Amino acid sequence: SQTIHQWPATLVQPVGSPLSLECTVEGTSNPNLYWYRQAAGRGLQLLFYSVGIGQISSEVPQNLSASRPQDRQFILSSKKLLLSDSGFYLCAWSLTAAGYTFGSGTRLTVV
Amino acid sequence: AQSVTQLDSHVSVSEGTPVLLRCNYSSSYSPSLFWYVQHPNKGLQLLLKYTSAATLVKGINGFEAEFKKSETSFHLTKPSAHMSDAAEYFCVYILRGSQGNLIFGKGTKLSVKP
Numbered sequence: 001s002q003t004i005h006q007w008p009a010t011l012v013q014p015v016g017s018p019l020s021l022e023c024t025v026e027g028t029s030n031p032n033l034y035w036y037r038q039a040a041g042r043g044l045q046l047l048f049y050s051v052g053i054g055q056i057s058s059e060v061p062q063n064l065s066a067s068r069p070q071d072r073q074f075i076l077s078s079k080k081l082l083l084s085d086s087g088f089y090l091c092a093w094s095l096t097a098a099g100y101t102f103g104s105g106t107r108l109t110v111v
Numbered sequence: 112a113q114s115v116t117q118l119d120s121h122v123s124v125s126e127g128t129p130v131l132l133r134c135n136y137s138s139s140y141s142p143s144l145f146w147y148v149q150h151p152n153k154g155l156q157l158l159l160k161y162t163s164a165a166t167l168v169k170g171i172n173g174f175e176a177e178f179k180k181s182e183t184s185f186h187l188t189k190p191s192a193h194m195s196d197a198a199e200y201f202c203v204y205i206l207r208g209s210q211g212n213l214i215f216g217k218g219t220k221l222s223v224k225p
Contacts, residue, residue, distance in 0.1 A: 006154070043201065043215025044155075059212070090154055100213065102147075104154040 002027035006091045006103030013110055019064075019078040021106050023091030026072065031093040033074040034100070035066055038088040050074060086110045113138045115204045117216035125224045130174075130189040132219045134202030137183065144185045145203040146176055149218075155201065161185060172196070197223045 006023045013019060025031055032051050036044040046059045048066035056066050063082050067075045074091060091103040118133040136142055143162045147155040159170025166178045176187045185202060202216040 009152070043217055044213065046212055088152075092155075099157070099160065100145075101157070102155040105152065107152055 002093075002101065004091060004093055004101055004103045006106060008106060009104065010107045011109070013081050013108065015083055015110055016080050019076070019081050019085070019108070021076040021089055021091075021108075023074045023076075023103055024072055025074075025093045028072070028093070028095065030071060031095055033068060034092040034094070035074065035076045036090045036092065036102075038090060038105075044090065048076070081110045083110050113140075113142070113204060113206055113214055115144075115202050115214050115216040117200075117202050117219050119219050120217065121220045121222070123222040123224065124192045126194055127191050130187070130192045130196065130221065132187040132200050132202075132221065134176075134185045134187065134216060135183050136185060136202075136204055138204065143205040144176075144178065145205070145213075146170065146174070146185075146187050147201045147203055148198045149201065150198045158187070158200075192221075192223045194223050194225065197221055 003026045034049045035047040037047055038044050048056055048058055050056050050068045053068055053071055063085060064078050086109050089106045089108060092100045094100045114137045116135045124130055141163050145160045146158040148158050149155050158174050159168045159176055161168050161178045169175045174187055174189050176185050178185050199218045199220045201218050204214040206212040
């Protein structure tokens with residue numbers, strides 16, 4: 001069966017420090033992968049999506065970047081965190097537009 | 112423009128009573144609509160989805176939703192609330208032809224009183 005792993009679950013980082021959040025998918029091949037951010041009191045905002053290895057599309061210009069070094073691995077990074085980067089980050093995968101499966105999320109607090 | 116409106120930010124019910132979480136959509140096309148549930152500091156779990164098949168959709172944990180085109184609604188219901196249903200619920204619309212561009216409602220927080 002397909003599973004999606006996302007870590008860490010919580011993270012507290014100082015302003016200006018780097019960030020690396022990792023997401024891996026098991027049980028499927030060539031999935032579409034996504035990073036979303038959920039700010040307090042809001043719905044989810046799509047940050048990046050990837051349809052294949054090395055293919056990254058950015059939806060929102062910001063302080064973050066994404067990479068897909070392997071078919072089932074998706075990484076969200078930043079060189080220098082800002083206070084505004086705080087939020088709940090969710091990774092998701094899909095094969096079709098009819099279904100998205102989300103990871104358990106990472107609560108990032110930038111202090 | 113496509114949009115999703117969840118009419119209540121907070122709903123409180125007693126255990127064993129019915130649940131109604133309201134969602135209206137605005138779309139020029141026949142939409143794909145979903146309900147997701149999110150427990151505190153957890154990811155999103157798919158409850159059910161409508162993709163232009165049967166208008167009454169049954170999901171997990173006893174939830175169901177009815178797609179009503181004439182009312183542009185996709186309300187989520189459950190006959191009898193359980194304490195474990197306390198969570199935040201999101202109505203979600205998938206933008207046709209988009210890649211991952213899910214349009215989320217702002218969420219409805221469901222509280223269940225004993």
